[in-house]
Amino acid sequence: MKRLGHNVSGYSGETIDIHGLLGRIESAALAFGWRWERFTLPQLSHNSTADVLALHRSTATSHRHIYISAGIHGDEPAGPLAVERMLIENRWPADVALTICPCLNRTGFPLSTRENATGVDLNRDYRQPRTPEVQNHVAWLETQPSFDAAFCLHEDWESQGFYLYELNPDNRPSLAQTMVDAVRPVCPIDESPLIDGRESHSHGIIVPQIDPTLRPDWPEAFYLFQKKTRLSYTLEAPSDWPLPIRVNALVAAMRAALGAM
Ligand SMILES: [Zn+2]
Numbered sequence: 024m025k026r027l028g029h030n031v032s033g034y035s036g037e038t039i040d041i042h043g044l045l046g047r048i049e050s051a052a053l054a055f056g057w058r059w060e061r062f063t064l065p066q067l068s069h070n071s072t073a074d075v076l077a078l079h080r081s082t083a084t085s086h087r088h089i090y091i092s093a094g095i096h097g098d099e100p101a102g103p104l105a106v107e108r109m110l111i112e113n114r115w116p117a118d119v120a121l122t123i124c125p126c127l128n129r130t131g132f133p134l135s136t137r138e139n140a141t142g143v144d145l146n147r148d149y150r151q152p153r154t155p156e157v158q159n160h161v162a163w164l165e166t167q168p169s170f171d172a173a174f175c176l177h178e179d180w181e182s183q184g185f186y187l188y189e190l191n192p193d194n195r196p197s198l199a200q201t202m203v204d205a206v207r208p209v210c211p212i213d214e215s216p217l218i219d220g221r222e223s224h225s226h227g228i229i230v231p232q233i234d235p236t237l238r239p240d241w242p243e244a245f246y247l248f249q250k251k252t253r254l255s256y257t258l259e260a261p262s263d264w265p266l267p268i269r270v271n272a273l274v275a276a277m278r279a280a281l282g283a284m
Pocket of ligand 1: 095096099178
């Protein structure tokens with residue numbers, strides 16, 4: 024498997040019809056008994072593209088709660104597609120409750136831009152949110168319980184393969200190597216010692232030493248880590264490979280993580 028070499032100064036690959044995809048996700052979710060939620064703050068209700076869309080699933084035996092989000096960058100279609108695939112396949116551990124936000128940036132996808140339609144990178148807006156999307160998302164997250172683990176699904180057009188970030192300050196049992204091992208048969212792993220400017224802890228795994236309080240521009244994962252979970256993963260599929268391979272990578276990682284929890 025070699026890189027396509029198409030994405031040299033940004034993402035120029037496949038695009039998706041996000042509204043069609045969200046319609047299919049909603050249909051699949053409802054068919055399999057999920058609860059579909061749409062949330063907006065009253066003062067932002069005039070802007071329906073900034074609503075939070077969320078899916079919830081719990082069972083009588085669920086004693087752990089997992090959060091998954093996708094689509095915060097409009098030039099990263101694999102995340103929302105991976106959510107669709109997992110919903111349609113409908114293979115979930117019986118004892119895990121799930122909350123999924125299938126697309127956090129609905130105006131970025133039609134433009135195939137990382138940012139939303141007003142040009143803001145939503146994944147840098149979580150400390151003092153100014154965009155309606157993130158204001159809604161943070162207000163909604165405040166109504167949610169804590170999560171045993173959180174997964175943010177992303178892509179990186181510069182990477183040499185799949186990789187992930189782990190935030191695990193309490194040294195809980197790590198899911199990182201399990202996910203990388205599950206991805207390896209379906210997608211290359213970024214084996215570089217330096218990925219996205221950060222030292223790779225082990226092949227494809229970055230464990231950033233961060234103090235979120237020192238950073239003004241929080242990504243979603245920092246907010247989750249500060250307020251909602253003590254085990255957070257950001258998964259990065261490599262955009263310079265065909266879209267089905269990137270979707271396979273994210274689905275394989277999530278299946279392995281859910282299976283191991
Ligand atoms: Zn991203």
